[in-house]
Amino acid sequence: MNLPIEAIWQGLMNGLALGWIYVLMALGLTLIFGIMHIMQFAHGETYMLGAYVVYYLTASLGLSLLAAMALSMVVMAAVGLVLERLLFRPLKMDWASAVVGATGLTLILQSGSVVMFGLYHRNIPLLAQGPFNILGTVVPKDRIAAVVAAVVLSLALYLFLKLTEYGQAMVASAQNPEGAILQGISPNRMSALSMAIGCALAAAGGTLAGSLFNLSPYMGLVPLVKGITIIVLGGMGSLPGAFIAGMTLGLIDGLVPILFGAAWASIGPLLLVIGILVIKPQGFFGHAE
Amino acid sequence: MQNKSSLASSVGWALAVVLAIVFPLALSSIYWTSVLTKIIIYVLMAVSLRTIYLVGEFSLGHVGFMCVGAYTSALLTLKAGLPLALTLPVGGLLAGFTAFSLGYPFMRVKGIYFVILTVLTSESFRQLALNWKSLTGGIDGLIGFPGAGALSLPGIGQVDFGGPNEYYYLTLSVVCVSLYLLHRIEKSRLGFIWLAIRETDKMAGAVGINVLRYKVINFSVACFFAGIGGALLAHSEQALSAMEGASFGIMTTIYLLVYMVVGGRMRFEGPIVGTVVLSLVSEFTRPVEEYQPMIIGAIAIAVVMILPDGLSIIPEKIGLWRFKSLIAKSKTDLDPKTQEGL
Numbered sequence: 001m002n003l004p005i006e007a008i009w010q011g012l013m014n015g016l017a018l019g020w021i022y023v024l025m026a027l028g029l030t031l032i033f034g035i036m037h038i039m040q041f042a043h044g045e046t047y048m049l050g051a052y053v054v055y056y057l058t059a060s061l062g063l064s065l066l067a068a069m070a071l072s073m074v075v076m077a078a079v080g081l082v083l084e085r086l087l088f089r090p091l092k093m094d095w096a097s098a099v100v101g102a103t104g105l106t107l108i109l110q111s112g113s114v115v116m117f118g119l120y121h122r123n124i125p126l127l128a129q130g131p132f133n134i135l136g137t138v139v140p141k142d143r144i145a146a147v148v149a150a151v152v153l154s155l156a157l158y159l160f161l162k163l164t165e166y167g168q169a170m171v172a173s174a175q176n177p178e179g180a181i182l183q184g185i186s187p188n189r190m191s192a193l194s195m196a197i198g199c200a201l202a203a204a205g206g207t208l209a210g211s212l213f214n215l216s217p218y219m220g221l222v223p224l225v226k227g228i229t230i231i232v233l234g235g236m237g238s239l240p241g242a243f244i245a246g247m248t249l250g251l252i253d254g255l256v257p258i259l260f261g262a263a264w265a266s267i268g269p270l271l272l273v274i275g276i277l278v279i280k281p282q283g284f285f286g287h288a289e
Numbered sequence: 290m291q292n293k294s295s296l297a298s299s300v301g302w303a304l305a306v307v308l309a310i311v312f313p314l315a316l317s318s319i320y321w322t323s324v325l326t327k328i329i330i331y332v333l334m335a336v337s338l339r340t341i342y343l344v345g346e347f348s349l350g351h352v353g354f355m356c357v358g359a360y361t362s363a364l365l366t367l368k369a370g371l372p373l374a375l376t377l378p379v380g381g382l383l384a385g386f387t388a389f390s391l392g393y394p395f396m397r398v399k400g401i402y403f404v405i406l407t408v409l410t411s412e413s414f415r416q417l418a419l420n421w422k423s424l425t426g427g428i429d430g431l432i433g434f435p436g437a438g439a440l441s442l443p444g445i446g447q448v449d450f451g452g453p454n455e456y457y458y459l460t461l462s463v464v465c466v467s468l469y470l471l472h473r474i475e476k477s478r479l480g481f482i483w484l485a486i487r488e489t490d491k492m493a494g495a496v497g498i499n500v501l502r503y504k505v506i507n508f509s510v511a512c513f514f515a516g517i518g519g520a521l522l523a524h525s526e527q528a529l530s531a532m533e534g535a536s537f538g539i540m541t542t543i544y545l546l547v548y549m550v551v552g553g554r555m556r557f558e559g560p561i562v563g564t565v566v567l568s569l570v571s572e573f574t575r576p577v578e579e580y581q582p583m584i585i586g587a588i589a590i591a592v593v594m595i596l597p598d599g600l601s602i603i604p605e606k607i608g609l610w611r612f613k614s615l616i617a618k619s620k621t622d623l624d625p626k627t628q629e630g631l
Contacts, residue, residue, distance in 0.1 A: 039401045041349075041408075090594060095401055097593040099347055100550045103543040104593075107586030110540075115579045221539055225412045228405045236402075266416030270409055277394040277406075 006138070011254040013143040017212060019250020020150035024205035025227030026234070026242045027157060028198030034174035034237045035187075035194040037095065038088055041102040043202050043227065044220025045109035050076045050203025051210035051219065052117055055124050065125045069149075069207045073200040080199030084192050092191070113217040121214040124207070146208045153204055157197070158239060170194060174237060226253075229269050233276055248272070305561075306465065313457050322453045323525070326460050328568045330521050333464045335548040335560035336471055337514035342554050343475065344507045345487035346399070350407025351515050352542040353414040354384040356531070358516025359523035360418060360425060366524075367434035373450075377463070377520045384516025385509045392505035399490075411542055418531035430530035434523075460521050467514050472557055474510065483507055540582065547589040553599025562601045 025043060032040045040046075050072045057068035087105060091098040127145035131138045161167035173180040173190040181187060205223060213219075226249050233248070234241025249269055256265040309329070313322045334351060341348045362380035365371045371379075395406050418425045425431060450459045474480055482503050485493040494500045522536060523529055531537055544567075552563020567588065571581050592599060 033401070037401075039404065087590065094597070096347055096550075096554075097597055099349075099401070099404060100546060100593045101590055103349075103546060104586040104589035107540070107543060107547075107582040107589070111579060111582035111586075115583075221412075225409060229409050232402065232405055232409070262420035263417055266420045267413050270413035273406065273409060274391070274394050277397060 007258055008255070009139060011258045012251070013139050013254070015251040015254020016247070017143040017146040017150075017208075017250070018253050019247045020147050020154075021205045021209050022223060022226040022230055022249055023154060023242055023246035024150055024201045024208075025223045026230035026246055027154060027239070028201040028205075029227045030231050030237055030239075030242060031157075031170075031194045032198045033231070035170060036084075036088060036092055036191045038092060038098045039102065039228065040088075040195075040198065041099065041224070042083075042105040042109055043198070044222075044224030045106055045113070046076055046080070046199045046202040046220075047206035047209070047223055048113060048215070048217060048220040049079070049109065049206070050199075051124065051206035051215050052113065052122075053203070054207045054210065055122055055215055058124055065127065065207075065211065068124075069204060072207060073203045076203035077196040077200040080195035080197075081192055083199075084195035088195065089188060089191065110217060110220075117215075117217060119217065121216050123214050124210050127208070127211045142212060146212055149204070149208055153201060154243070157201070160197075161239075166193065226269070229273060232273055301558075309461055310458075313454055319453050322457050324568075324572055326453070326457045326525050327522070328565060329457070329460050329464050330518050330525070331545070331548065331568065332561050332564045333467055333514060333518045333521075334545050335552070335564045336468055336557070337511045337518070338545050339549050339554055339557075339560045340471055340475070340511040340514070341508060342549070343480065343483040343487060344504050345490075346396075346403045346504075347546065348407040348508075348511075349404050349539075349542050349546060350409075350411035351512070351545055352537050352539075353407075353411030354388055354512040354515040355519035355522070355541075356411070356414050356418060356537040357384040357387055358519030359529055359537075360431070360519075361516070362520035363431050363434045363523045363529055364424070367431070373520075373524055377517060380520035380523075381513045381516035384519065385513030388512030389505060389509040392508040393501070396501055396504040396508060408539070408542075411537075412539065415531050415537050418537070425529075425531065428532065430528060430532070430535075432528045434527060456525060460525065463517065463521060467517060468561075471510075471514065475557060479503070479506070544585065547585060551589055551592045551599055553601035555598055556601050559599050559601040563599065566600060 025047065028046075029040060029043055032038060032043075053072040053075050054065070054068045057063045057071055058065060061068075063071070083105070087101055088098065091101045127142040127149070131140055159167075161171055169180065169185045170190050170193060172183065173185050173187055177187055180190070206220070209219065209223065226246075230242050230245040230249060233245035234243070252265055252268045252272075256268055309325075313325055316322070334355060338348060338351045341351075358380035361383045362373070362376040365376040365379060366373065391410060395403060395410075398406065419427060421427070448455070450456050475483075482493070482498055485498065486500055486503060490500050526536075529536075548563040548567055549560040550563070551567060552561065553559030567585055570588070571585065574581050574584055596602070
């Protein structure tokens with residue numbers, strides 16, 4: 001097989017950008033799961049809504065992409081707070097009811113956005129324009145900008161969890177809810193915080209993806225599936241695991257279709273998960289419950 | 290009491306079957322017959338989904354096994370020219386076998402982890418069907434495979450199932466037999482072992498039940514019937530598409546879960562009630578088609594918040610309430626003397 005080196009570079013950069021967007025999804029999902037023990041199946045819809053908020057802010061208010069993205073993260077964080085209070089807090093006790101609640105929410109948000117935004121594709125401004133030279137190969141700048149933005153956000157989350165009081169309280173609440181309550185950490189407040197941060201990260205991911213590709217009401221499904229795959233591969237609640245699994249999935253998406261064909265790329269993550277489950281059921285970095 | 294309730298339930302089942310037989314004749318419209326065929330197929334899907342819940346697991350990947358059954362049956366009739374009487378069970382068996390081989394790694398995890406794996410499975414199968422162009426037609430889908438056609442039935446001879454009404458009755462009989470089998474399995478020793486695993490899997494393991502093996506059996510049985518449902522659906526529509534919005538998308542899988550939970554996951558008839566009620570709701574809200582998923586989603590959320598045991602529990606609740614009021618009444622009616630005598 002003789003592939004031009006440009007095609008491989010292109011696939012690599014695409015894979016890297018996709019991988020980081022998936023990591024943003026997975027971080028939100030794993031944060032929400034860690035605190036609330038709920039799998040937020042409507043996370044893909046949050047991602048999609050975040051991108052549409054950016055679309056309206058840039059198209060009708062004329063804001064710059066960065067400002068619109070920040071505002072959209074704030075808006076989706078508020079949506080996350082409302083959802084936590086009205087839907088997920090009452091359902092937190094029974095995981096099965098929570099699954100139904102989250103999937104019901106998916107139906108509502110997805111069909112709602114089909115009604116509101118229509119089925120045709122839309123575009124938001126590019127992150128950056130023009131090519132970029134790395135080691136003598138030409139790479140589009142917007143891929144690199146997306147990677148940088150996602151890395152900054154992930155790093156910010158990491159520092160928040162490690163260094164601030166609220167971040168440490170969240171970690172404590174995820175590790176041992178009863179112990180955290182004894183220390184005066186309210187589980188409900190932590191749940192609200194995790195939903196707000198998770199939704200904001202999803203909105204950022206949606207914006208980055210929307211600027212690289214385009215917007216549609218169904219755009220949330222693939223990143224949702226990738227996000228939950230990352231959680232299984234990397235181990236629930238593990239940030240390094242999420243990072244490695246995200247890169248792996250991104251590179252599968254970027255490179256495998258070029259090298260082996262699209263059919264392998266579609267079945268690859270499943271085979272990977274099966275392999276991991278057979279060898280180490282807790283994921284790369286997970287630990288047994 | 291036992292006899293009375295079992296009599297009532299037999300009457301209920303008989304009534305349901307009679308209604309299902311009479312409806313297409315009474316309505317006599319091809320449109321409604323095709324709607325009813327679809328509802329009956331989804332009844333089988335929702336009931337077999339509940340079979341997985343017998344070991345305490347939710348699957349959001351049932352539609353993936355439906356996809357396996359549908360494509361298997363369609364491709365066998367299209368490329369090998371086999372009759373439906375052969376391809377239907379083969380479609381089910383292949384779906385069951387796929388579930389069997391996935392079951393060993395998957396059933397090692399529980400709860401939400403299993404849900405995640407099943408979502409991944411069904412999406413992977415759909416993507417595979419979308420991308421494996423040489424076999425499945427890719428984005429164009431698969432069209433032009435034959436419907437049921439003439440099948441030879443033992444004792445009756447050749448019967449033509451080509452028409453919509455005939456196909457409806459074929460579907461109805463296959464689904465009835467499947468439901469009967471699922472019900473028998475649930476009431477058998479195997480079913481009780483599944484329930485034991487759902488209640489406390491560690492205890493079940495301690496008394497010598499091979500938990501993993503029985504969970505894998507459960508998953509395979511449920512997915513076998515999902516494959517049957519898929520094959521029935523394929524030959525009813527005679528066109529298959531793996532696109533996002535088509536039958537094998539994530540929406541269908543969510544709908545199946547909602548049907549099961551809204552109907553009631555603790556009772557065998559729950560998914561049947563849920564599927565029929567919600568499908569009819571979808572059907573009657575067709576004028577506002579774009580709001581349909583919203584309505585179904587709202588019903589799902591309302592049911593899990595207000596009535597977590599589902600709609601099929603309502604008669605029992607009313608019965609309990611009447612029973613209680615009856616007791617209260619009889620207490621006030623009773624003569625204090627006779628009460629002392631008791």
